[in-house]
Amino acid sequence: MKRSALEAQIRAKKSVLCVGLDTDLSKIPQHLLQEEDPIFEFNKAIIDATHTYAVAYKPNLAFYEAEGLKGWKSLERTINYLNENYPECFSIADAKRGDIGNTSARYAKAFFEELSFDSLTIAPYMGEDSVKPFLAYPDKWIILLALTSNPGALDFQFLQVDEQRQLFERVMAKSQEWASEDELMFVVGATKANFLEKVRKVAPNHFLLVPGVGAQGGSVAEVMQHGMGSNSPALLINSSRGIIYASDDRNFAERAREEARILQGQMSVFL
Amino acid sequence: MKRSALEAQIRAKKSVLCVGLDTDLSKIPQHLLQEEDPIFEFNKAIIDATHTYAVAYKPNLAFYEAEGLKGWKSLERTINYLNENYPECFSIADAKRGDIGNTSARYAKAFFEELSFDSLTIAPYMGEDSVKPFLAYPDKWIILLALTSNPGALDFQFLQVDEQRQLFERVMAKSQEWASEDELMFVVGATKANFLEKVRKVAPNHFLLVPGVGAQGGSVAEVMQHGMGSNSPALLINSSRGIIYASDDRNFAERAREEARILQGQMSVFL
Numbered sequence: 001m002k003r004s005a006l007e008a009q010i011r012a013k014k015s016v017l018c019v020g021l022d023t024d025l026s027k028i029p030q031h032l033l034q035e036e037d038p039i040f041e042f043n044k045a046i047i048d049a050t051h052t053y054a055v056a057y058k059p060n061l062a063f064y065e066a067e068g069l070k071g072w073k074s075l076e077r078t079i080n081y082l083n084e085n086y087p088e089c090f091s092i093a094d095a096k097r098g099d100i101g102n103t104s105a106r107y108a109k110a111f112f113e114e115l116s117f118d119s120l121t122i123a124p125y126m127g128e129d130s131v132k133p134f135l136a137y138p139d140k141w142i143i144l145l146a147l148t149s150n151p152g153a154l155d156f157q158f159l160q161v162d163e164q165r166q167l168f169e170r171v172m173a174k175s176q177e178w179a180s181e182d183e184l185m186f187v188v189g190a191t192k193a194n195f196l197e198k199v200r201k202v203a204p205n206h207f208l209l210v211p212g213v214g215a216q217g218g219s220v221a222e223v224m225q226h227g228m229g230s231n232s233p234a235l236l237i238n239s240s241r242g243i244i245y246a247s248d249d250r251n252f253a254e255r256a257r258e259e260a261r262i263l264q265g266q267m268s269v270f271l
Numbered sequence: 272m273k274r275s276a277l278e279a280q281i282r283a284k285k286s287v288l289c290v291g292l293d294t295d296l297s298k299i300p301q302h303l304l305q306e307e308d309p310i311f312e313f314n315k316a317i318i319d320a321t322h323t324y325a326v327a328y329k330p331n332l333a334f335y336e337a338e339g340l341k342g343w344k345s346l347e348r349t350i351n352y353l354n355e356n357y358p359e360c361f362s363i364a365d366a367k368r369g370d371i372g373n374t375s376a377r378y379a380k381a382f383f384e385e386l387s388f389d390s391l392t393i394a395p396y397m398g399e400d401s402v403k404p405f406l407a408y409p410d411k412w413i414i415l416l417a418l419t420s421n422p423g424a425l426d427f428q429f430l431q432v433d434e435q436r437q438l439f440e441r442v443m444a445k446s447q448e449w450a451s452e453d454e455l456m457f458v459v460g461a462t463k464a465n466f467l468e469k470v471r472k473v474a475p476n477h478f479l480l481v482p483g484v485g486a487q488g489g490s491v492a493e494v495m496q497h498g499m500g501s502n503s504p505a506l507l508i509n510s511s512r513g514i515i516y517a518s519d520d521r522n523f524a525e526r527a528r529e530e531a532r533i534l535q536g537q538m539s540v541f542l
Contacts, residue, residue, distance in 0.1 A: 022373075022374070024377075060370075060374055060377075062368070062370060062374045062375070062377035062378045062381065063374075063377050065377070065378065065381035065382075065385070066377040066378070066380040066381045066384075066385065067385070068343075068347065068381070068385035068386070069340065069343055069344055069347065071381075072339075072340055072343045073340055076339065076340065094370075096368065096369060096370055096394070097333070097367065098367060098394065099331075099333060099365075099367055100419065100420065100421040100423075101421065102293075103293070103331055103333045103334075104333070106295075106331075106333035106334050106336070106337040107333045107336065107337070109337040110333065110336035110337045110339070110342075111336075113337075114336070114337065114338070114339040115339070123367070123369065123394040123396050123397075124396060124426075124427065125394050125395060125396050125416055125419075125427060125428065126394075126416070126419050126421060126423050126424065127421070127422070127423020127424060127425065127426030127427055127428070128422070128423040128426055129421050129422050129423040130421065130423050131423070145396055145397070148371065148396075148397050149371065150371040150372065150397060150398070150400050150401065151398070151399070151400050152371075152397050152398025152399040152400040152401050152402070153397065153398060154398065155395075155398030155399055155445055156395065156396060156398055156438070156441070156442065156445075157396065157398070159430075159432040159433075159438070159441065160432070161430040161431070161432060161438075162430075167427070167430070167432075167438070170427070170430065171427065174426055174427075
């Protein structure tokens, strides 16, 4: 997907909402377990119910791999359903891959050819040649981990690596030598104003994928106010559990829609 | 697998050889493409031919994911075949995973329950809670990326993060607070004496998984001489392409066996 198409969708829906599909058989409504492919049926219902308010969907690969072959099949059906029915929606394979060049090229084939995702999350530790193979695909995006929202982010990401910069800032600066803002986004699990401002100094106009609102506690308004790009709404704010597990009953899709609508309402004020 | 069992196997075979199963349909002998599952048939033949000389096998997940559902099935058949026929061999899922705690727990289920691997490679960027869930499984191992063998290793891994340490050394030191040497190994793509000596200062007795010999140019003798653990042969040296693609003809398994035998011969001098 081109940046202009993603921005147009954001303006049309007045939303930067990304729905995280962390679909877990132990948490979905129990009546779905009678279906042949409960994970897909759940995702389909969630997508159908929320697509008016969401601009992106992000399956979390771990939840699919944990179910083995069946899970991989559910993932394939999910991305195909999304692409066929809501081609305007941006899709993110939250896979956090990254390996030496010839291996990253195979991951690119997996997520951009075998599965037709628009983008893939990538871990930066292995540097340039682990990222480059993904850029060979026009209109596909990489979303590089910069600042994550978990406690372990403190272990390495904030290490001071030179007089001006901490590791996450160095990752954001260095990677801009490899890719343009039309193909590179950053994961920034920051929901506090001061961090968002630091991030926007290094990357004024790159899209940021921001996890950590909702179940993880961050505020949409604070992110919208301090995280927006310098000349476009270059944000995707993810909510997973807060939307998809709003109810574990037969009304789960309606309740998910309602939660998505509330978040979209908070976002629309700034768009 | 317990550390003592792995060490016993190393002593018995006089080998620290790990065979990397980077199985690529475009590189395997063409006659195998007539089989129902060419990737599995190739892996099976390689394992049967080399297990006398190798103590570990390492499927590289990207090569399986690139084939979609079929690839995942080939991977499942490969690990099951290995566990059933050569349970003494150590298995490594080279997947370079790592995510927030609840997600890493799902990856642990994927690789330690759905697929019965002994170990998994992990990227360190997200810190402690991205690593911990894997440690809940007794006798399973995590293999944390420290120093990789690719050019991009220079981008971040060598950044000076305090007066004494570069990032890769900090990763090795910090992670020892999370896990013991009976459950934590490091990927160290160093084949030069001076780097191996630096690494052994931080982790004198942890197992190191060393890629980069063979096709990538490193010398087995130098690694054996400078990388061995302080009180046990705590090394696994990986070769992928140099062994599995020694021939692309019908004699591929024999030729793989021959290459494995040569490497094992170089290793045995030090064991």
